[in-house]
Amino acid sequence: MSSPAASMSIAGTNIRENPCVLNHLGLYSLSLYYRPLWVEYPEDIATFSIDNEFLIGRDLLVHPVTDERSSGVTAYLPGNGEVWYDVHTFQRHDGAQNLSIPVTMSSIPVFQRGGSIICRKNRVRRSSSCMENDPYTLYVALDSQGNAEGEIYIDDGHTFKHKTDKQFIHRRLSFTANSLSSSDLSPDSQFPTASWVEQVNILGAQKPDAVTLTATDGGESSVEFEFDPDTAVLTLRKPGVNAGVNWTLHLR
The missing domain is CATH 2.60.40.1180 (Golgi alpha-mannosidase II)
Incomplete structure (x- = not known):
């Protein structure tokens, strides 16, 4: 022993x-x-x-x-x-x-x-406070119907302003019909964040012909992607959207 x-x-x-x-x-x-x-x-x-x-x-x-x-x-x-x-x-x-x-x-x-979306900050830091503005990687694990959902919550991490002043971000992430979207769950709250979506890993996916991003202003752009047929993982690289705004990724 x-x-x-x-x-x-x-x-x-x-x-x-x-x-x-x-x-x-x-x-x-x-x-x-x-x-x-x-x-x-x-x-x-x-x-x-x-x-x-x-x-x-x-x-x-x-x-x-x-x-x-x-x-x-x-x-x-x-x-x-x-x-x-x-x-x-x-x-x-x-x-x-x-x-x-x-x-x-x-x-x-x-x-x-399967059916869940989990947000992670993958850069190794000495403390969670050092990770405040680090980018997110989203892990979208599809269920047997090809759907998934999750949430992302952000505040300053050390005060009670999320309660007293409604300074926080709370958003729903949803993957359905080959589209991943972020929508606001608390439109009456406000909080500035420098964190952004650096990568999206979709587990249990099929290879698309193209991936496009629809931003808050309605503009559309293409997104670089890579598909691993051995693991059925689709990796979307640098969508570049802020973690606190509306956006939709479309798999074509």
Whole structure:
């Protein structure tokens, strides 16, 4: 059995070497509860006895590696008809199945639910305050019908002006009918942000002939894209839109 000091050292190394996990937990889970699987999937009786993995909100599933010198874990992906994507490899998996996953001491299995959109800031910084104006990467995980939705929330991160002065941004992100759009959920609030959308990764996509961006002023421009047929991931590079305005990306 390893000592507490050794365990803390290993945990610290894992955190430093897995900024992806930090970005997920930091930006996505700010106001969300960690919950057991059965809370979100009460109809899936296989979740009742699972105590070695958990959900963050309803869209991220985490299976920690808790056994010393473990070379693999078996994760259960809940929900008959659900789709789950490995956040490291983008590989697609169906729900309601056990999945064997090879691991190392520096890897943490995390899955994103199909039908969700998660915003991340991927540049590694010393603190979250240093990330304030960093650009976003959107991870659009399509469900079996080819749809997804999510939200983005931005405020100053350290005052209560979001409550007293309504200084915040709260927007809905929706992918349907081959279009990804951003719309305002709180039109009576205002907050300036320098953050912008640097990249969009659409998981479970098909290759389009073209991608265009419709901006707030109605202007339309083409967007550079790349498609990986092995993972079915469509990457849209530098749409360049501000994170606080209306816009729509069309896959033609």
